[in-house]
Amino acid sequence: SQTIHQWPATLVQPVGSPLSLECTVEGTSNPNLYWYRQAAGRGLQLLFYSVGIGQISSEVPQNLSASRPQDRQFILSSKKLLLSDSGFYLCAWAYRGRDEAFFGQGTRLTVV
Amino acid sequence: GQSLEQPSEVTAVEGAIVQINCTYQTSGFYGLSWYQQHDGGAPTFLSYNALDGLEETGRFSSFLSRSDSYGYLLLQELQMKDSASYFCAVRFQGGKLIFGQGTELSVKP
Numbered sequence: 346s347q348t349i350h351q352w353p354a355t356l357v358q359p360v361g362s363p364l365s366l367e368c369t370v371e372g373t374s375n376p377n378l379y380w381y382r383q384a385a386g387r388g389l390q391l392l393f394y395s396v397g398i399g400q401i402s403s404e405v406p407q408n409l410s411a412s413r414p415q416d417r418q419f420i421l422s423s424k425k426l427l428l429s430d431s432g433f434y435l436c437a438w439a440y441r442g443r444d445e446a447f448f449g450q451g452t453r454l455t456v457v
Numbered sequence: 458g459q460s461l462e463q464p465s466e467v468t469a470v471e472g473a474i475v476q477i478n479c480t481y482q483t484s485g486f487y488g489l490s491w492y493q494q495h496d497g498g499a500p501t502f503l504s505y506n507a508l509d510g511l512e513e514t515g516r517f518s519s520f521l522s523r524s525d526s527y528g529y530l531l532l533q534e535l536q537m538k539d540s541a542s543y544f545c546a547v548r549f550q551g552g553k554l555i556f557g558q559g560t561e562l563s564v565k566p
Contacts, residue, residue: 377552377554379554381556386561387558387559388544388556388557388558388559389500389544389556389559391553391554391555391556394552394553394554395552396551396552402551402552402553404553435499435500437500437554439548439552439554441552444487444488444490444505444546444548444554445490445502445505446490446492446500446546446554447502448499448500448501449499450498450499451498451499
């Protein structure tokens with residue numbers, strides 16, 4: 346069966362510090378991968394998505410970046426965090442050509 | 458632009474029927490999906506409409522009308538555990554998957 350792992354579950358980081366969130370998928374190949382951010386009580390904002398290794402599409406210009414070094418690994422990074430980067434970050438995957446997405450348990454990031 | 462509009466909040470009583478609407482100003486997507494998210498948790502897939510019409514999955518049904526740029530999720534025999542946020546979503550060619558702002562459903566006894 347397919348599983349998605351996202352870590353850490355919670356993170357408190359000071360302003361200006363770097364960030365690295367990792368997401369890995371098991372049990373499938375060539376998945377579409379997604380990073381979303383959710384502010385409290387708000388919708389899912391698409392940050393990045395990838396349809397293959399090294400292929401990253403950015404939706405929101407900001408101080409975040411994403412990389413896909415391996416087929417089932419998706420990394421969200423920042424060199425210097427801002428207070429506005431606080432939120433609930435969700436990684437998701439989907440089969441190519443399918444609409445059903447499967448989400449990780451999320452990382453609650455607080456920038457202080 | 459691409460946007461999906463949903464009401465921010467809906468309240469209903471246990472055992473009732475509730476409809477959550479989703480209107481969109483976009484085109485070229487494959488179908489309309491619905492997800493449920495309980496507070497603090499991960500969204501989970503509920504249903505999908507590739508074609509116009511009604512799809513039924515147990516107590517949940519979903520509807521799509523491309524000519525009206527409109528869809529809805531229908532929840533029947535509401536239970537307290539249905540209190541959650543509900544999101545509509547569309548996927549485009551190339552894999553882009555976007556979500557609406559979500560509707561918070563409160564089920565009262």
